[in-house]
Amino acid sequence: xxxxxMRLAMPRNSLTTAIALTLxxxxxxxxxxxxxxxxxxxxxxxxxxxVTANKRVENIREVAxxxxxxxxxQLEDFNVTQIADFANYVPGFQVQTWGSPGQTQVSMRGIAAxxxxxxxxxxxxxxxxxxxxxxQQATLYQLDLLPYDVESIExxxxxxxxxxxxxxxxxxxxxxxxxxxxxQSEYRFGAGAxxxxxxxxxxxxxxxxxxxxxxxxxxxxxxSYAANNIAGYIDNLVTDEEDINDxxxxxARASLMWNNDDLSVLLTAMRQTIDSDNNATxxxxxxxxxxxDGLANYVLENEPFEKDVEHYALTVEWDAGFADFxxxxxxxxxxxxxxxxxxxxxxxxxxxxxxxxxGKSYLEQTLELDQFTQEFRLQSKSGGALxxxxxxxxxxxxxxxHQFIPLTQLDGSPLPDLLADYRVLGELFIPSTYxxxxxxxxxxxxxxxxxxxxxxxxxxKNDQEFVQDxxxxxxxxxxxxxxxxSEDVFTWSITPQFQIxxxxxxxxxxxxxxxxxxxxxxxxxxxSQVDSSMLTSYExxxxxxxxxxxxxxxxxxxxxxxxxxxxxxxxxxVSGLVNGGEATSRGIEASVVFRPFDGVTLGFNAAYNxxxxxxxxxxxxxxxxxxEEGTTVRAxxxxxxxxxxxxxxxxxxxSATADWYVPLTNGWGMNVGGGxxxxxxRTNATTFRxxxxxxxxxxxxxxxxxxxxxxxxxSYGALDLYASVSNEHWTLRTYVKNATDEHAYTLMDxxxxxxxxxxxxxxxxxxxxxxxxxxxxxxF
Numbered sequence: 218x219x220x221x222x223m224r225l226a227m228p229r230n231s232l233t234t235a236i237a238l239t240l241x242x243x244x245x246x247x248x249x250x251x252x253x254x255x256x257x258x259x260x261x262x263x264x265x266x267x268v269t270a271n272k273r274v275e276n277i278r279e280v281a282x283x284x285x286x287x288x289x290x291q292l293e294d295f296n297v298t299q300i301a302d303f304a305n306y307v308p309g310f311q312v313q314t315w316g317s318p319g320q321t322q323v324s325m326r327g328i329a330a331x332x333x334x335x336x337x338x339x340x341x342x343x344x345x346x347x348x349x350x351x352x353q354q355a356t357l358y359q360l361d362l363l364p365y366d367v368e369s370i371e372x373x374x375x376x377x378x379x380x381x382x383x384x385x386x387x388x389x390x391x392x393x394x395x396x397x398x399x400x401q402s403e404y405r406f407g408a409g410a411x412x413x414x415x416x417x418x419x420x421x422x423x424x425x426x427x428x429x430x431x432x433x434x435x436x437x438x439x440x441s442y443a444a445n446n447i448a449g450y451i452d453n454l455v456t457d458e459e460d461i462n463d464x465x466x467x468x469a470r471a472s473l474m475w476n477n478d479d480l481s482v483l484l485t486a487m488r489q490t491i492d493s494d495n496n497a498t499x500x501x502x503x504x505x506x507x508x509x510d511g512l513a514n515y516v517l518e519n520e521p522f523e524k525d526v527e528h529y530a531l532t533v534e535w536d537a538g539f540a541d542f543x544x545x546x547x548x549x550x551x552x553x554x555x556x557x558x559x560x561x562x563x564x565x566x567x568x569x570x571x572x573x574x575x576g577k578s579y580l581e582q583t584l585e586l587d588q589f590t591q592e593f594r595l596q597s598k599s600g601g602a603l604x605x606x607x608x609x610x611x612x613x614x615x616x617x618x619h620q621f622i623p624l625t626q627l628d629g630s631p632l633p634d635l636l637a638d639y640r641v642l643g644e645l646f647i648p649s650t651y652x653x654x655x656x657x658x659x660x661x662x663x664x665x666x667x668x669x670x671x672x673x674x675x676x677x678k679n680d681q682e683f684v685q686d687x688x689x690x691x692x693x694x695x696x697x698x699x700x701x702x703s704e705d706v707f708t709w710s711i712t713p714q715f716q717i718x719x720x721x722x723x724x725x726x727x728x729x730x731x732x733x734x735x736x737x738x739x740x741x742x743x744x745s746q747v748d749s750s751m752l753t754s755y756e757x758x759x760x761x762x763x764x765x766x767x768x769x770x771x772x773x774x775x776x777x778x779x780x781x782x783x784x785x786x787x788x789x790x791v792s793g794l795v796n797g798g799e800a801t802s803r804g805i806e807a808s809v810v811f812r813p814f815d816g817v818t819l820g821f822n823a824a825y826n827x828x829x830x831x832x833x834x835x836x837x838x839x840x841x842x843x844x845e846e847g848t849t850v851r852a853x854x855x856x857x858x859x860x861x862x863x864x865x866x867x868x869x870x871x872s873a874t875a876d877w878y879v880p881l882t883n884g885w886g887m888n889v890g891g892g893x894x895x896x897x898x899r900t901n902a903t904t905f906r907x908x909x910x911x912x913x914x915x916x917x918x919x920x921x922x923x924x925x926x927x928x929x930x931x932s933y934g935a936l937d938l939y940a941s942v943s944n945e946h947w948t949l950r951t952y953v954k955n956a957t958d959e960h961a962y963t964l965m966d967x968x969x970x971x972x973x974x975x976x977x978x979x980x981x982x983x984x985x986x987x988x989x990x991x992x993x994x995x996x997f
Contacts, residue, residue, distance in 0.1 A: 269393065270373050271659065272380055272606060273599055278760050281671060281712045281724035283309075283374040283773045283806060285822075289395075292364050294876075294890060294939045296409075296952045296990055298422075298445050298466065299361050300390070301963070305894035305935075306872045307372050308806040308824035310388075313865050313964045316497020316982050317447070317464050319524040320555075321359040322865070325374050326775065327802030327828025328387035328752065329863040330356035332783035332794055334732045338377065338385030341392045341487070344530050344547035345612070348586050349383045350651040351735040351747070351783075351794070352618050352683055358524065358553050358584070360390075362489055363468040365424050365443035368393045374806070375775065376730025376754050378708035379673035382610060382655055386730025386752050396483065397437035397474040403428040404997055405441075411990030414958055415450035415512040417460055420990070422446065432475075440471040450986055451497055452513040461516065464493035483532045491524040501979040503967060506928075508960075512986065515978060517560040517627070518579040525552045543594040553584040561977040563624055565970045566639060567632065576632060578624045578642065587615045605660035611653070618647040622690065643690030649683035651735070661712075671712040678705050681735045698739035702746035706731050721761040729753050732783065738793035747794040752779040769810045777802040784834045785856060797835035798857060802828035802866075816878040820892075823871035828863040830903065840912065849913035850920075857903035864927070865964075867897035884944045891938035891956075900927035901965045928979070933961030935984060950992040958987035 267274050270282045277286060285307045287297075297303050300321055304312035313322045322330050323337045330336055335355035339347045341362075348355045364370065370392055377385040404427045411420040426441035444467045449460035472485040495516065500509040509515075530547040560577035567576045589612065596606040622642040626632060632640050655678070661671035685698040710728035717723055732750040737743050756775040762768065781796040804826035811819045834857035842849050876890035909921035936957055941950035964982040969975065 268371055269391070270371065272594065273596065273604075275599070278762065278769070279722065281714045281722075281726060281758065283756065283758060283771070283775075285310075285372045285374075285808070287370045287372075289368055292367060292370070293948075293950070293992075294888065294941070294952070295892070295937055296411075296939070296950075296954070296992065297364055299363070300359065301985070302954070303370070305870065305896060306822070306874065306892060308808060308822045308870070309374050309804065309826065310372055311865060311867070311870075314982060315522075315964060316451075316462060317491065317493035317522050318361045318363070318466055319358060319491040319493075319553075320496070320522055321361045322356055323359050323390070324863075324866060325372075325388035326754075326777060326804060327800075327826045327863050327866045328777065328779065329828070329866055331864075332356070332732070332750075332785070334735070334750075334783060335384030336387040336732055338381050338383075338389045339392075340381065340389065341528060342394055342483075342485070342530065343532050343543070343545035343592070344528075344590055345381070346526070346528055346547075346549055346588075347384070348551075348588065348614055348616060348651070349612070349653065349679075349733050350614055350616055350649050350681065350683075351733075352647050352649045353584055353586055353614075353616050354553075354582075354618075355384065360526065361491070362392060363443060363445055363466040364392070365468050366395050366426060366439075366441040366470050368395045374773075375726070375756055375777075376708075376710075376728045376752060378728070378730035379657055379675045379710045380659055382657075382675065382677060383653060383679070383706075383731065383733045386732050386750070394470070394472070394485070394487075395439065397439040397472055398428050399430045399432065399434050399437035399474070399476070401428075402430055405994060407992065407994035409990055409992035411448070411988050413448050413450050413988045414986040415460075416448040418448045418463075420446055420448040420988075422992070435477060436473075436475045438471070438473050441468070442470075443468045447493070449494065450512050451495065451499065452511070453516045454500060454510060454513045455515055455517055461495040461519070462493060462497045463495075464491070466491050479536045481534045483530075485528075485530045485532075487526075487528045489524075489526045489528075491522065493522040494519065496520045496522070496982070498964075498980050498982050501965075501981050503976045503979050506931075506965075506979060506981070509978060512983065514980070515561065516558055517564070517577040518556065518558040520556050520558050520579075521554070522556075523552075523554040525550075527551075537595075540595050540597050543592075543596070545590075545592045545594075547588075547590045549586070549588045551584075551586040551588070554582070556581045559622070561968045562971050563622070563642060565973050565975075566624065567626070567636060569972045570636060572633070572636075574627055576624050576626050577629075578622060581621045583617075583619045585617045589613045602663045603660065604662075606658065608657045608659075610655040610657070612651070614649075614651040616649045616651070618649070620645055620647075622692070638691060641690050643692040644688050645690075645693060646686040646688070647683055648686070649681065649736075651679060651681050651733075653677055653679040653733075661714075667716045669714040669716070671710075671714065673710045675708045676705070677708075679703070679733055683736050685739055694740075700736035700739050700745060702734065702736040704734055704746075704749060706733075706749055720763065720766070721759070724758050724760075726756040726758070727753070728756075734783070734796075740793060743793045744795065747783055748781055748796050750779065750781050750783050750796070752777050754778075764811075767812045769808075771806070771808040773806040775802075775804055775806075782834075795835050798833070799831040800829065800863065801831055802826060802863070804828075816880075818876045820874035821872070823869070825869050826866060827868065828866045830857050830859055830861045830863070832859050833857065834903070847913060848911065851910045851912045851917075853908045853910070855904070855906045858906060861903040861927075862900050864902050865899050865930075867899045867932070869895075869897040871895050881942070885942055886944070887940070887942045889940045891936065891953075893934060893936050895934040896932060896961075898932045899930045901930060902927040928965050928967065930962055930965050933959050933984065935959045935961070946996055948992075948994040948996075950994075952990050952992070954988040954990075955985050956987060959984055 299318040373389040424443035447464035449463040563578040564575040594608040657675035659673035714724040808822040837854040872894040874892040905925040939952040961984040962981040
């Protein structure tokens with residue numbers, strides 16, 4: 218049961234300051250290459266798959282890491298255009314999105330996004346992309362590439378702190394891009410169209426690509442461009458406008474590679490853009506969660522979202538004889554702009570002052586990030602008894618975060634003079650810098666044919682500065698408040714590995730990871746900085762093959778102990794972060810790939826996760842004088858209680874995939890397949906408890922107590938299908954996403970007024986409605 222009340226201290230859904238809005242606010246595991254042409258491998262032979270989890274190329278069956286690899290063929294078959302399209306086919310991997318690419322929160326193995334700092338890292342080839350600062354909203358806007366020209370995507374589950382550093386304590390998403398080939402030229406053209414339930418217009422896509430040898434066997438250029446036009450399907454209940462959530466993704470990339478026997482140099486430039494007119498959210502009836510009017514939402518202020526990522530990288534690999542030297546340099550400029558309609562949160566203020574109708578309001582936020590990274594590695598050759606790696610890493614981030622919250626009358630005109638002080642509720646600028654230096658080492662020693670011991674260490678030091686510059690508004694304390702922080706972090710891992718038989722490997726792994734801390738909001742009662750969140754993971758895994766190599770099976774069990782969780786706190790009306798609370802996540806993951814006979818491949822994966830908070834989050838206390846007689850009230854608030862489940866983490870998920878390849882005549886072949894994904898119910902938050910007291914005049918007397926439990930988001934199952942015919946040059950493909958048009962949701966939250974306390978509606982992001990599409994590609 219959900220109760221709503223006038224909050225004395227700390228609003229749950231819309232924090233009372235913009236600072237608070239900143240801070241609060243077969244695709245189975247053992248992957249295989251599909252049979253895509255008539256000259257395929259032995260019918261029942263599952264292909265060898267290599268990964269780069271340990272920053273060297275290795276057979277996925279011999280790597281002591283829980284990892285899923287999605288190759289380019291699978292991305293094409295399922296028409297993957299964003300992370301949400303494949304997440305449910307990866308065990309232990311969860312994605313929440315507000316409907317447009319880029320507005321994406323991810324978690325792995327129950328390590329939920331409870332603060333703005335990153336918990337899952339992202340790499341493109343050899344370089345990281347994305348901020349480690351607390352003031353760039355890394356958990357809300359995960360890098361979400363349009364995966365054209367992508368060779369594969371590796372999803373590493375569990376902490377990756379020793380090799381990949383800050384922000385990868387839950388896991389890592391690694392994009393491997395296609396590289397230039399100096400031995401042969403290749404050209405590709407493609408286009409597609411799609412129809413989405415509820416959309417009047419068609420979605421379209423087109424793409425071009427070329428690989429051009431410039432100097433035979435030594436120098437080549439690869440370039441590509443792709444665009445995906447997203448058809449809107451959400452209607453506006455306020456204006457009756459239809460299909461308001463149109464959008465577009467673009468991807469442009471060029472890479473130049475030169476190599477000889479001892480040296481290779483790869484220079485890449487990439488630009489990815491997302492431009493969405495509105496969020497893909499629907500209005501639900503509070504309490505029942507039934508749709509108010511189909512695929513429609515209350516929108517008084519449009520909610521555009523834009524993201525522009527420019528990423529440049531230079532990778533040099535030199536064969537020094539006894540070892541390989543790698544230098545990876547990158548520079549990225551990222552701009553994120555969004556507007557959130559908060560009319561039903563703050564717009565009731567004029568009514569609270571006696572005016573006949575409410576107003577409208579929005580939160581406008583612009584994030585800008587300039588990031589430079591440099592990594593040097595010296596690593597041994599692969600295949601010896603001793604494999605080692607030594608490295609150094611440096612990153613510098615310069616960021617800005619601008620937020621603006623106006624309040625107007627419904628027609629957009631200024632509030633009357635009576636409420637002139639409320640025309641701007643808040644405006645602030647948060648420039649910040651994040652600078653980190655790290656050294657790391659990783660290695661393994663193979664004692665004999667059946668025992669191998671691996672381990673790694675990393676020492677990191679980061680220094681941060683930020684300025685809290687509040688220029689206007691009544692929700693904020695006006696003024697300029699600088700702050701800084703510095704911290705040292707040590708992470709480690711150890712991995713014994715046992716080759717029980719030639720086809721069966723068992724490993725154990727203990728590893729640590731961290732989410733960086735940083736300078737805190739400047740306010741009396743808040744610590745000057747929040748420390749890193751730390752976790753320790755214990756994992757036991759099995760990788761085996763049997764039935765003449767036709768079945769691959771992965772099993773993993775783990776326990777993760779999470780300490781010093783960064784959580785939102787409020788003191789005297791100012792919100793920041795504090796370290797508090799512990800959590801435990803336990804789970805089991807299973808992945809199977811089976812090729813029973815010629816051309817047929819079946820996959821299944823499942824994950825069970827029990828992720829709970831072990832102790833109450835820190836008590837937040839705020840006092841307020843409520844009348845001229847000096848009557849003072851106090852509110853004691855907990856934003857999470859022991860026993861709460863981690864938000865958006867289901868207990869059980871599973872999926873099944875099937876692919877059938879049939880050779881046809883005259884060099885043609887056909888692929889038919891699909892997948893079914895099932896996600897258990899989830900909660901959208903932790904429990905909110907407020908106890909209110911009169912503290913003056915004495916004695917202290919309790920006069921109110923409210924416990925608001927999280928919303929429960931129902932479980933769902935969705936079916937995806939595809940079919941294609943292809944030959945050496947042509948591919949014709951059709952696909953269906955969410956074939957049964959399952960009405961389900963990935964995000965959900967009550968929209969509650971800040972001043973009068975009533976819930977206007979529940980806002981929810983629906984699962985992609987049924988989409989039917991057609992694609993054609995030509996290669997030569």
